[in-house]
Amino acid sequence: MIERPLHTARLIHQEWLSEPNQTKHLVFAIEDMPQFNFTAGQFLSLVAPKEGKTITRAYSLASAPRKNEFDLCLNRVQDGFFSNLLCDMKEGDAVRFHGPHGAFVLRNPLRDSLLIATGTGIAPIRGFVQWLFADDSNHGGRQIWLVYGTRHEGSIYYRDYFDLIAHDYPNFHYIATLSRPSEGWSEGRGYVQEHARKIIEARPESERGEMDAYVCGLNKMVSATRKMLKEELGWDRKQIVFERYD
Numbered sequence: 001m002i003e004r005p006l007h008t009a010r011l012i013h014q015e016w017l018s019e020p021n022q023t024k025h026l027v028f029a030i031e032d033m034p035q036f037n038f039t040a041g042q043f044l045s046l047v048a049p050k051e052g053k054t055i056t057r058a059y060s061l062a063s064a065p066r067k068n069e070f071d072l073c074l075n076r077v078q079d080g081f082f083s084n085l086l087c088d089m090k091e092g093d094a095v096r097f098h099g100p101h102g103a104f105v106l107r108n109p110l111r112d113s114l115l116i117a118t119g120t121g122i123a124p125i126r127g128f129v130q131w132l133f134a135d136d137s138n139h140g141g142r143q144i145w146l147v148y149g150t151r152h153e154g155s156i157y158y159r160d161y162f163d164l165i166a167h168d169y170p171n172f173h174y175i176a177t178l179s180r181p182s183e184g185w186s187e188g189r190g191y192v193q194e195h196a197r198k199i200i201e202a203r204p205e206s207e208r209g210e211m212d213a214y215v216c217g218l219n220k221m222v223s224a225t226r227k228m229l230k231e232e233l234g235w236d237r238k239q240i241v242f243e244r245y246d
C-alpha cells in the first residue's frame with residue numbers, strides 16, 4: 001500500500017449556498033504549511049475513521065491556490081457518510097486529507113474554452129475561473145464560456161461572482177440554465193449540452209476544432225455531453241477534459 005503524507009485542514013469559515021439542497025461553501029486553512037501548491041481543478045482525498053476503517057472521499061478544490069487556504073463546495077448526500085460529516089463540521093473543527101490529485105486541469109496552451117458543469121461540479125470550474133482572471137496573462141484574451149446547469153434558481157451557486165467576472169471581462173460569458181425554472185425565469189432553460197451546442201454552432205466552422213471543453217458533474221451529464229460533442233459535432237476526444245463525481 002502506498003503511504004501518502006496526511007495533512008490537517010481546519011474549517012475557518014462556512015456558509016450555505018443553498019439551504020433546500022443543503023449545499024455548503026467551506027473554507028479551510030492547512031496547519032503547518034504556509035503555501036499549498038496545486039493546479040486549479042484538482043481534488044483532495046479527505047480521510048476519516050469509521051468503525052475501525054479509514055474512509056476516503058474525493059472533493060474538488062473550489063478555489064485557485066491562495067496561501068495555505070482552500071475552498072470546497074459540497075452537497076449533503078442523503079445517508080452519505082462523508083458529505084454529512086463535512087456539512088456538520090463547526091468552525092475550528094479539523095479534517096485530514098492527502099493530495100492534491102487529478103488531471104482535471106486547464107490545458108497549456110489555453111484555447112477558447114467551454115466550461116460545463118452541473119450541481120457541485122461547479123467547484124473545480126470556480127477554481128479555473130479564479131485562476132484565469134487573477135492575471136490577464138492566464139486567460140490571454142481567450143473566449144471562455146461557462147454553462148452551468150441546475151434545477152432551480154435557488155441553486156445557482158456563486159452566481160454573483162460569475163456575473164461580476166462576466167461584467168468585467170468581455171471574453172467571459174456566463175449562462176445559467178434551469179431544468180425546473182419558475183415562471184419568472186427569463187434566462188437559460190433545459191440541458192447544458194443544448195446550450196453548449198448552440199455556442200459551438202455559432203462559431204465559424206474553421207474555429208470549432210480550435211477549442212476545448214471542460215466538463216464536470218455526475219456521470220449522466222458528463223456522458224451525454226461527451227456523446228453530443230463527439231458524435232453530433234465531430235469533436236476529437238482530446239478536446240474534452242472531464243471529471244465525474246459518481
Ligand SMILES: Cc1cc2nc3c(=O)[nH]c(=O)nc-3n(C[C@H](O)[C@H](O)[C@H](O)COP(=O)(O)OP(=O)(O)OC[C@H]3O[C@@H](n4cnc5c(N)ncnc54)[C@H](O)[C@@H]3O)c2cc1C
Pocket residue numbers: 043057058059060061073074075076077078079080081082083084120123124243244245246
Ligand atoms: C474526483 C471527484 C471529485 C468530487 N468532488 C466533489 C465536490 O467537489 N463536491 C461534492 O459534493 N462531491 C464531490 N464528489 C463526490 C464525493 O466524493 C462523494 O461521492 C459524495 O460526497 C458522497 O459521499 P458520502 O460518503 O457522503 O456518501 P456515500 O456514503 O459514499 O454514499 C451514500 C449514497 O449516496 C450515493 N451517492 C454517492 N455519491 C453521490 C453523489 N455525488 N450524488 C448523489 N448521490 C451520491 C451512493 O450511491 C450511496 O447510495 C467528488 C467525487 C469525485 C470522484
